[in-house]
Amino acid sequence: MNQYRTETMSIDEYFQIRENSDALLEYIDGFVYMSPSPSTKHQRISRKLENKFEDFIEGNPCELFHAPYDIELKDEKVNGTKIVIPDISIICNKDGFTDARYVGVPSLIVEILSPSNQSYDLITKLNLYMNFGVKEYWIVNPMLNAVTVYALNDENMYEQHDMQKSKGEVTSRLFEGFGIDIEDIFKS
Template sequence: MNQYRTDSMTIDEYFQIREKSDTLLEYIDGFVYMSPSPSTKHQRISRKLENKFGSYIEGKSCELFHAPYDIELKNEKVKDSKIVIPDISIICDESGFTDARYVGVPSLIVEVLSPSNQSHDLITKLNIYMNYGVKEYWIVNPMLNAVVVYALNDQNMYEQHDMQKNKGEVTSRLFEGFRIDTADVFNN
């Protein structure tokens, strides 16, 4: 994940840049970060996960969005807004939809790691999503064929709910009965 500019800017300046650019740009703590283009493996994994989650939430009051879709993280407990572009977002509170983006906190976010953005997703975004109250955060690592699921506990801190590498089922705490076989996710 590369910084788009080295100087900080306001969220209004970010929106001006974003309107004129097709580049995937995220806004975090006054800085703009450029997301790398996803690899073929990344896209295949993302599509498989979208299909599985999409089938599960069909008929429920949640909606799935995939990148590129801007999420303006906003809640009353955190003073700043941040703009992120998760690989997959599942949104169960429809009150935050605008024509341009979602403003609020998705219920579940999935990030598929790329070699160049690992620390951004593993550290920066994990802490951001936890602080804003994303109930469940899935980190999918194609380099290790691993899926880690973090869920908010009673103290609003992430704890590892599940983790599988290469084979085995991964489950969701948020969506009861939802499970994915990791072998299906990582095999072409």
């Protein structure tokens, strides 16, 4: 994940740049970050995960959104403006939908790592999502064929709920009974 500009900018400047750019740009407290274009493997993994999640949440009030879709993280306990574009978001509280984006906190977020954005997703976004109260955060690592699932505990801190590499089933704490075979996700 690369910074778009080294100096800070206002939210209005950010929206102005977004209107005139096809780049995936995220805004965190005045700084703008640019996501790399997804690879073929990234897109395949994303599609397979979307299909598995969609099948599971069919008929319940949650809804899945995939990138590019803006999430403006909003919680009265956290200051600043943060607009992120997760690879997959599952939103169960429908109050925050606007025509342009979702304003609030998704229940579950999936980020698929790229070689250039690993520390951003593993550190910056993990802490951001935990502070905002995203109940579950899945980090998918295509380089290692691994999936790590973090879930909020009673102290509102992330703890590793599950981790699988190369084979096995990875499960959700939030969606009881939901599991995905790792080999299905990573095979071409």
